Amino acid sequence: MADPRIDRERMAASARKLRENTRPGEDRGCRIVITGKGGVGKTTITALLAHMFARNGFTTLAVDEDPQMNLPYALGIPRNESDRIIPLTKNLDYIEEKTGARPGAGWGLMLTLNPDVSDVVERFGAKTPGGVNLLVMGTVEQAATGCLCPENTLLEAVIRYINLREDEVILMDTPAGVEHFGRTIARGFDQALVITDPTFSAVQVAGHAASLAKELGIRWVWLVINRVRSENDIRKVRELLGTAMDLFSGEFFLPYDENVIACEPDVRPVLSGASPFIENLMTLQASLEDPGIAPGDNSSV
Numbered sequence: 001m002a003d004p005r006i007d008r009e010r011m012a013a014s015a016r017k018l019r020e021n022t023r024p025g026e027d028r029g030c031r032i033v034i035t036g037k038g039g040v041g042k043t044t045i046t047a048l049l050a051h052m053f054a055r056n057g058f059t060t061l062a063v064d065e066d067p068q069m070n071l072p073y074a075l076g077i078p079r080n081e082s083d084r085i086i087p088l089t090k091n092l093d094y095i096e097e098k099t100g101a102r103p104g105a106g107w108g109l110m111l112t113l114n115p116d117v118s119d120v121v122e123r124f125g126a127k128t129p130g131g132v133n134l135l136v137m138g139t140v141e142q143a144a145t146g147c148l149c150p151e152n153t154l155l156e157a158v159i160r161y162i163n164l165r166e167d168e169v170i171l172m173d174t175p176a177g178v179e180h181f182g183r184t185i186a187r188g189f190d191q192a193l194v195i196t197d198p199t200f201s202a203v204q205v206a207g208h209a210a211s212l213a214k215e216l217g218i219r220w221v222w223l224v225i226n227r228v229r230s231e232n233d234i235r236k237v238r239e240l241l242g243t244a245m246d247l248f249s250g251e252f253f254l255p256y257d258e259n260v261i262a263c264e265p266d267v268r269p270v271l272s273g274a275s276p277f278i279e280n281l282m283t284l285q286a287s288l289e290d291p292g293i294a295p296g297d298n299s300s301v
C-alpha cells in the first residue's frame with residue numbers, strides 16, 4: 001500500500017510547482033465557494049445552482065472539496081458510476097506527468113496553454129447528467145489529523161490554474177464549518193455563499209465565515225438563509241447576526257421545502273417543478289451570474 005505521508009508530500013510539491021508556473025490570464029467567469037455549518041444545505045444548493053448555470057448555457061465546473069463526497073450523488077451521478085470517479089488526490093501520477101511536477105522534470109506544454117474548464121475536466125474530472133462538469137478532491141488518507149492542507153493546496157492550485165471565460169463558472173462545495181475555509185481556498189474565489197438555517201449555532205458559523213471571507217479578500221459575500229418557514233425565521237437570523245449583517249453584499253432566503261428532502265440525494269427532480277424554493281434559487285443564481293448588480297429583494301416569505 002502506498003505511504004500516505006509520501007503522497008501528501010507529492011501533493012504539496014505538485015501544488016507548489018503548479019502555483020509557481022500558473023500565469024493568471026484574463027479571468028472573466030464566476031468563482032463561487034459555498035460554506036456554512038454542517039447540514040445547512042450546502043451540497044443541495046451547490047448542485048441545484050450548478051444545474052441552473054449549466055441550463056443557462058454556462059460551462060459549469062462543480063468542485064467537491066468535502067472528503068465525504070456527496071456532491072456527485074446530489075448532481076445525479078448513480079452510485080455505481082460515482083465509484084469510478086478518480087479524485088484529484090488519487091491522480092498524482094497523472095498530475096505530475098502532465099505538469100512536470102516530478103522532481104527534476106521539465107514543464108510540459110500544458111502550463112503554457114492557459115487551460116480552461118474543459119481542459120482540466122478532461123484530465124481530472126467527470127461529466128454529470130445535465131452537462132455539469134465535476135471535480136472531486138477526494139478522501140483524506142490520514143484519519144483525524146484535522147488538516148487537509150496538501151489536499152486543499154493542490155485543489156486550490158488546480159482551480160487557480162484554470163482560466164475562466166465570461167460564460168464559465170466554478171462552484172465549490174466545502175466541508176462543514178470554517179476550519180478549512182482558509183487563505184488557500186479563498187485565493188481562488190471572488191464570491192462566497194454563506195449558507196445558514198434559522199438556528200443559533202448555524203448563524204454563529206455563518207457570521208464567522210462571513211468575516212473570514214471578507215478578511216481573505218473575497219469580493220462578494222452573500223447570505224443565504226435556508227429552510228425558512230416564516231418571516232420570524234428571517235428576523236431571527238438578522239437579529240442574531242446583528243452588525244455582522246453589514247459583511248454581506250446581499251441576502252437571500254430559501255423556503256423549507258418537503259420536496260427537497262423527498263428527492264434527495266439527487267436534486268434534479270426539484271429543478272423540474274415550480275415552487276417558491278426554486279423561484280428564489282433562480283433569483284440567487286441570476287445575482288451570482290451578475291454580482292455587480294444589486295441582488296433582487298426576495299425577503300418576503
Ligand SMILES: Nc1ncnc2c1ncn2[C@@H]1O[C@H](COP(=O)(O)OP(=O)(O)OP(=O)(O)O)[C@@H](O)[C@H]1O
Nearest residue numbers: 038039040041042043044176227256257260261264
Ligand atoms: N430548503 C430545504 N427544505 C427542506 N430540506 C432541505 C432544504 N435544503 C436542504 N434540505 C435538506 O437538508 C439536508 C442537508 O442538506 P445538505 O446535505 O445539502 O447539507 P450540507 O450543508 O451539505 O451538509 P454537510 O455539512 O453534512 O455536508 C438534506 O436532507 C437536504 O435534502
Ligand SMILES: [Mg+2]
Nearest residue numbers: 042043066070
Ligand atoms: Mg454537504
